[in-house]
Amino acid sequence: MTPRRAFASATALALALAAAPALAQPAGPPQYGAPIGLEAARRAMAAAEAEAMRNNWPVAIAIVDSGGHLVMLHRLDSTQIGSIRIAEGKARTALEFRRPTKALEDVVAGGGAGLRLLAVEGLTPLEGGVPIEIGGRIVGAIGVSGVLSAQDAQVARAGAAAAAGP
Template sequence: MSIPYGIPLTLEQAQRAAAAAEAEALRNGWPVVIAIVDCGGNLVLLHRMNDAQIGSIEIAQAKARTANNFRRPSKEFEEQVAGGGAGLRTLGMLGVAPLEGGLPILLEGKIVGAIGVSGVRSFQDAQIAQAGIEALSTPS
C-alpha cells in the first residue's frame, strides 16, 4: 500500500527542518545544499551553505523530488541501480535521482513533502536529511 499525500508542509515547517539539517551538517563540517519540496514536488526552500559546491543545488532538488514523487527514499533507487541487471532500468526513468539523500517528509502518516541534501557522500547527505525529518517529529 502506498503512503497517501497530505496537506503540503508550510514554509515554517520547511525552515525548521532545514535549520536542523544545517545544524547536523555544521556539527560535522559538511558544506551542503538542502532542498525541501511540498507534496506537489514544488520547491519550498533551498539553502546552500557556504562552500557547498554549485552542482549540489540541482542534485539536492532532484533527490527531494524523487523522494516525494515516488513516495520513498531516493536510496531505494540507488540500491536498484547498484544491483545491476533489471535494476539498471532505473537509470532510464524520468525524474529519478538514484542517489541516497532524499527522504519523504511524513506527518500524521501522510507525505507532506520531502527533503534532499547534496554535497558530501550520499550516506552523509542522508544523515543530514534525517536530522531535518526528526526536527518535524518533535514538538517545536
C-alpha cells in the first residue's frame, strides 16, 4: 500500500468512525490479549462446526489470533470457495475493530458518512465476524461465510462462546 493510499484509508476510517455513533467504543473496551491457543481455537472450531452441521449450513470458518494471523480454517463440504476469503476477512475485521462485524455492516447500510468505511482496504463489513474473548481480553476472532449473514453470525457466536472452555 502506498503512503498516499494508507493516508486516504486512515482518513476515511477516522471520518466514518467520527460520524458513526453506533461504532463508538463503550467505556473500557476489551483490550487485546495474548494470541488464542490451539486448544481454545479447537474448541471454537468444534462448536462452530457443530452449529453449522446441526443446521445443514455449508460454511467456511476462519479463526485468527490477536495479531490477525490465521490459526484455523475449515471449509465444510459443498461450501463455495469464495466463502473462504470472506470468512477470513470477517474474522480480521472483527478483530481489528474489537466488535462484531454486524456493527460495521449497520453503519455502511445507513449510508451517508458510513459509506466512507468502504474506502478502508481489507475491511469486510458483513455480519458473521465476532471477536473471541477469554478472561476479558480479545485473543482472536472468528469469521464465518457461506449462508445468510445472520446464520453466519449464529455459527460464529457459537464458536466464540466455546473458546473460553467449560
